[in-house]
Amino acid sequence: MSNIFTKVDWRNGLPYSPQFEDIYFSIDNGIAETSHVFIEHNQLIQRWEVLGKANFTIAETGFGTGLNFLCAWKAWLESAPNDATLHFISFEKYPLDIEDMRKATMLWPELNDIAVRLLAVYQPSKQGLNEITLDHGRVKLSLIVADVLEAITYLNTEVDAWFLDGFSPSKNPEMWQPVLFKNMARLANCNTTFSTFTSAGIVRRGLEAAGFRVKKVPGYGRKREMLTGQFTHPAPPASILPSNEKRAIVIGGGIAGTSSSYALASRGWQVSLIERQAALAQEASGNPLGVLYPRLTAHDTNLNRMALYGYLHTNQLLKKLGLGEQDYQACGLLQLAFNQREIERQAGILSQKLPAGMMRQVDASEASTIAGVSLEHGGLYLPEAGWVSPPALCDSLAIHDNIQVKLHQTAIELRRSGGLWQAWSDHKLLAEASVVIITSANETMRFAQSSHCLLEPVRGQITLAEPTEQSRQLKTVICTEAYISPLRQGIHCMGATFSNGDTTLDIRETDHQANLALVKKMSSDLSGLAAMNGRAALRCASPDYLPLAGRLLDSGLLKASPPRHNADPSTLPWLAGLYVNAGHGSKGLITAPLCAEIIACALNNEPAPVDDTLMAALDPNRFLLREMGLKRLLSTPYCKIST
Numbered sequence: 001m002s003n004i005f006t007k008v009d010w011r012n013g014l015p016y017s018p019q020f021e022d023i024y025f026s027i028d029n030g031i032a033e034t035s036h037v038f039i040e041h042n043q044l045i046q047r048w049e050v051l052g053k054a055n056f057t058i059a060e061t062g063f064g065t066g067l068n069f070l071c072a073w074k075a076w077l078e079s080a081p082n083d084a085t086l087h088f089i090s091f092e093k094y095p096l097d098i099e100d101m102r103k104a105t106m107l108w109p110e111l112n113d114i115a116v117r118l119l120a121v122y123q124p125s126k127q128g129l130n131e132i133t134l135d136h137g138r139v140k141l142s143l144i145v146a147d148v149l150e151a152i153t154y155l156n157t158e159v160d161a162w163f164l165d166g167f168s169p170s171k172n173p174e175m176w177q178p179v180l181f182k183n184m185a186r187l188a189n190c191n192t193t194f195s196t197f198t199s200a201g202i203v204r205r206g207l208e209a210a211g212f213r214v215k216k217v218p219g220y221g222r223k224r225e226m227l228t229g230q231f232t233h234p235a236p237p238a239s240i241l242p243s244n245e246k247r248a249i250v251i252g253g254g255i256a257g258t259s260s261s262y263a264l265a266s267r268g269w270q271v272s273l274i275e276r277q278a279a280l281a282q283e284a285s286g287n288p289l290g291v292l293y294p295r296l297t298a299h300d301t302n303l304n305r306m307a308l309y310g311y312l313h314t315n316q317l318l319k320k321l322g323l324g325e326q327d328y329q330a331c332g333l334l335q336l337a338f339n340q341r342e343i344e345r346q347a348g349i350l351s352q353k354l355p356a357g358m359m360r361q362v363d364a365s366e367a368s369t370i371a372g373v374s375l376e377h378g379g380l381y382l383p384e385a386g387w388v389s390p391p392a393l394c395d396s397l398a399i400h401d402n403i404q405v406k407l408h409q410t411a412i413e414l415r416r417s418g419g420l421w422q423a424w425s426d427h428k429l430l431a432e433a434s435v436v437i438i439t440s441a442n443e444t445m446r447f448a449q450s451s452h453c454l455l456e457p458v459r460g461q462i463t464l465a466e467p468t469e470q471s472r473q474l475k476t477v478i479c480t481e482a483y484i485s486p487l488r489q490g491i492h493c494m495g496a497t498f499s500n501g502d503t504t505l506d507i508r509e510t511d512h513q514a515n516l517a518l519v520k521k522m523s524s525d526l527s528g529l530a531a532m533n534g535r536a537a538l539r540c541a542s543p544d545y546l547p548l549a550g551r552l553l554d555s556g557l558l559k560a561s562p563p564r565h566n567a568d569p570s571t572l573p574w575l576a577g578l579y580v581n582a583g584h585g586s587k588g589l590i591t592a593p594l595c596a597e598i599i600a601c602a603l604n605n606e607p608a609p610v611d612d613t614l615m616a617a618l619d620p621n622r623f624l625l626r627e628m629g630l631k632r633l634l635s636t637p638y639c640k641i642s643t
Contacts, residue, residue, distance in 0.1 A: 008100050014107075029221070031108055033197070034071045036220040041195035041228040042161040044072070048080040054268055055085040059155075059187070060163035061148050061175060063092035065104035066118060068163050070111045073139055077114075086139045089157065089607065091148035098122060098356050121316065123355035128611040131597075133316055137266065142607055148175060152183040154612075156605035159187045164196035164227075169203060176203055181210035188231040199225035245434045248603075249274060249423050251411045252439035254285035255390055256581045256592040258397035259317075260437045263593075263600035265402035272431035273403055274423060276410040281394035284441055284537045287462055289493040290390045290589045291483050292318075293333050293382065298348025302546060302617040309610055310590035312355065315384055317593050318393075327392035331486055333385035333477040334367050336377040336522060342480075346380055358382065372475040373525035387477055387485050387493075388589065406430065411440075414447055414578070421577060435577040437599060439592075441540035444548075444582045449575055452555040452624040453548055455583050459502035461511040461536040462495035470525035482518035484526065492529065494519050498586065505536045541585035548583040548620035549595035551575065551602070555624055565632050572633070579603075580620040 039045065048056065056076075060068055069088050076086045096104070101122060105115035114134075118141075121132050128151075132141040144151050162184055169176040184194065184207075196203065199216055204227055207214050212229045219226040246269045250261045253275030261271045277283070294311035297304040318328055337343045350361060362370065363378040370381060398405055409430050411423040422432040442457050444450050465471075467487055474486045484494040497511045512531035520527045542548060557573035579602075581595045595618065597609050608615055616634040619625075625633055 008096060010103070030067050031071060031110065033220040034068050037197050037226055038068055038163045038165075038195055039071060039075055041217065041226070042163075042193045044075060044161065045079045047160075048076065048084075051081055051084055054083070055087055056080070056161075057087040057089065057157055057159050058161045058163060059157075059159045059184075060088070060090040060165055061180070062165040063090040063095065063143055064165065065096060066101060066115075066122075067104075067108070068165060069141060070105070070108070070114055070118065072163075073114055073118075073134070074111060076139065077135070082138070085137060087142065087157070087606075088139065089142045089144065089155070089159070091144045091146065091151055093145070093147050095143070095145055123312070123358070129607045129609050131313070131316075131609050133320055136320060144607060149177055149179050151607075152180065155183070155187060155607055157187065157607065158189055158605065159184070160189070160192055162192070162194035164194055164198075164203070169198060169200045176200070176206065178206055178209070181206040181212075185210040185212070185231065190231065192231040193229065194231075195226070195228040197223060197226050199223075199227050203227060246270065247433035248272070248435040248437060249411075249421060249431045249433045250437045250439055251423060252441065252443075253277065253280040253394065253398070253405070253407075254283060254439065254441065254592075255281070255394060255588045256439035256441070256584060256596065257437075258394040259593040259596040260439055260581050260599060261403050262397040262400060263596040264435075264603070265400040267600060267604050269402060269435075269603075270433075271400075271403045272423075272433065273398060273405045274409045274411050274430055275405065275407050278407055279391075280398055280405070280407075281391040284460075284539050285390045285394055285588065286537060287390055287493075287496075287535055288464070288491075289387050289462075289485055289488055291333070291385075291387050291477055291479070291485065292330075292589055293335070293385050293477070293479060293483075294590060295587065296349045296352075298345045300352065302614050305610070305614050306546060306591060306594075306618075307587070308354070309614075310587070310594040311385075313594040313597060313609065314590055318388060321393070321396045323388065323392055323396055326489070327389040327396075328386070329388075329486075329488075330384050330386040331476050332370065333382045333479060334362070334371055334375075334379055335382070335479045336367070336375065336379040338377050338379075338480045338521070342379075349380065358384070370476055371478055371523075372473040373470065373478075373523045375478075375523050385477065387488070389488075390589065393589075412446070414449055435579070435603060437579045437581055439581045441582055442538060444540075444580060449552055449554070449578055450580055450620070453552075453580055453582065453620050454543055454623040455540050455548070456501065456543070457503050458539040458541045458585060459499040459504065459536060460496040460539050460586060461508060461515070461534055462493055463512045463515040463531050464533045464535075465492045465494065465516075465529045466490070466532050467492060468526075468528040471529060473525070478522050480518060480522055482515055484519045484522065491532070494529075495534075496586065500541075503538060505538070507534050507536055511536075539585050539588075540583055542583035543623065544617075545585060546583070546617055547591045547595050548580050549598050549618040550579060550615075550620050552578045552580060553621045553624070555621075558624070558628070562628060563630065563633075565630055567630075567633065569633050582620075 130143045204214050213232045214229040216225045248271050250257050250273045261273045265271050294307040359380050359382045362381045367378050368375045410425050413424040415422045420432045421436040423430045438444050495515045552575045554573040579599050584591045
């Protein structure tokens with residue numbers, strides 16, 4: 001992962017771009033300029049005061065210092081309904097690093113309150129989409145680190161207002177191109193407005209050609225004129241489902257199922273969550289404690305990006321949910337460099353560009369101080385990692401007015417009838433909806449429509465132990481080839497074993513001893529621990545250890561009429577509205593919520609939260625397509641295919 005940030009010059013106390021040879025905002029008054037150009041000339045205050053829908057979307061070309069976003073955020077809080085969501089999408093090819101952002105926001109003391117909240121979570125870590133949720137979901141920032149002319153073609157979100165910012169056409173002619181204006185029109189509705197600081201003829205003519213009514217009005221400060229206007233032709237209907245059809249069935253009540261339900265319910269969907277057990281999180285998600293930790297690799301791989309993006313997403317989700325200390329603690333985590341291979345892996349990780357403050361290297365002395373117990377090895381310290389109770393997390397995700405939990409219900413068959421999916425148990429109809437997400441782990445392959453998804457069971461056993469006098473001092477999670485947690489409800493949790501193909505759930509003393517042996521190697525202060533109890537469960541893993549997340553193909557039709565290797569993926573026999581979120585192995589806390597978000601974004605015509613390469617790697621049809629010699633079709637992300 002290369003460094004995605006750009007450095008700016010500071011001239012007379014203002015940020016200046018050496019690349020574009022221009023300042024980032026007005027030398028007179030940046031806030032006043034933003035208010036005049038973007039807030040007032042999109043009539044945002046007036047529109048928000050009478051907002052008749054659940055969300056409002058602004059798209060911006062050029063995030064820069066974040067000034068426009070901060071001003072829009074502040075105005076939203078002051079004038080929009082409390083139950084509505086502002087979705088702010090910003091394209092930025094050259095994002096500022098955290099220090100330049102902090103220095104810039106210090107110039108606007110009147111925005112300090114929200115600027116501090118943005119800086120606390122501002123950590124664009126990758127090319128493509130970086131999502132930030134603020135004010136408990138009232139504001140969602142989608143920062144897309146990419147060339148706008150390329151990235152906008154992937155966007156399928158209906159936009160209510162455009163902030164055409166960035167550097168002027170004379171300084172940055174590459175951005176102000178017909179492809180920008182045509183895609184603005186593609187994403188517009190009959191009420192979509194735009195405004196921009198420039199009055200350049202190339203911009204006016206491009207917008208008019210795309211279907212916008214354009215007028216010149218007085219600019220701000222030294223700029224005599226600017227452009228503003230509205231779309232004049234209703235856009236073709238988006239592929240997003242009408243609100244009265246936004247119903248979904250989710251099969252499986254573990255982390256994948258509850259996070260999938262939550263991701264849709266938060267967007268206004270009515271969800272029927274079907275679980276065969278008497279309560280949620282009774283199977284692989286039923287362990288009393290799970291560790292929040294991204295198992296990164298030494299190189300930029302799909303597994304590495306999945307771990308990183310999933311970790312960042314789950315951390316943000318947990319902060320939003322607000323679980324109590326008895327169920328979630330960001331107590332930090334130490335990954336010890338316990339052998340040469342691990343030392344080399346950690347060196348590779350540290351050579352990558354990671355979010356500021358995410359992790360740092362510590363020696364044995366500092367690691368011991370952080371952990372509260374004596375350690376012979378240093379390693380990597382992740383201050384925001386920790387542990388969570390999976391059952392508590394699942395319960396919190398499922399407590400939503402738009403989610404109906406159906407316990408003691410076993411879906412064994414999916415049928416298509418009248419344009420809807422039906423979930424059946426023997427001869428009983430459990431629910432019907434336009435969308436189904438299968439999140440039933442190893443049971444996923446039992447449905448005819450998802451039988452081509454290659455998944456395999458993996459037995460895992462954790463060990464629970466009462467503390468010793470020395471182990472009571474443990475303050476953070478410690479990992480090597482196993483992990484041990486600080487006390488939760490007076491008990492340490494450690495593990496877990498990983499046994500491919502083993503489907504038995506008996507509690508084994510040999511597995512306890514294996515877990516204890518690995519933990520005792522971490523510290524002599526942990527040598528007195530003894531197994532008190534434990535729990536075994538079956539995880540669900542894929543052959544390449546990546547989850548399966550996305551829409552399903554009709555495998556029967558695909559095999560009956562195989563397409564060419566260079567076929568248009570949109571012509572493949574997709575099963576409309578049928579998705580899978582499974583195969584998370586031992587990493588479900590990190591990967592399942594992100595996969596839920598990927599599917600929710602696809603269903604709501606929002607930009608995908610991961611890059612195209614990773615999207616293709618997660619395709620649930622990948623093993624079937626590879627078997628048929630159609631691997632090339634995976635290069636086109638399904639987010640570009642109508643849902």
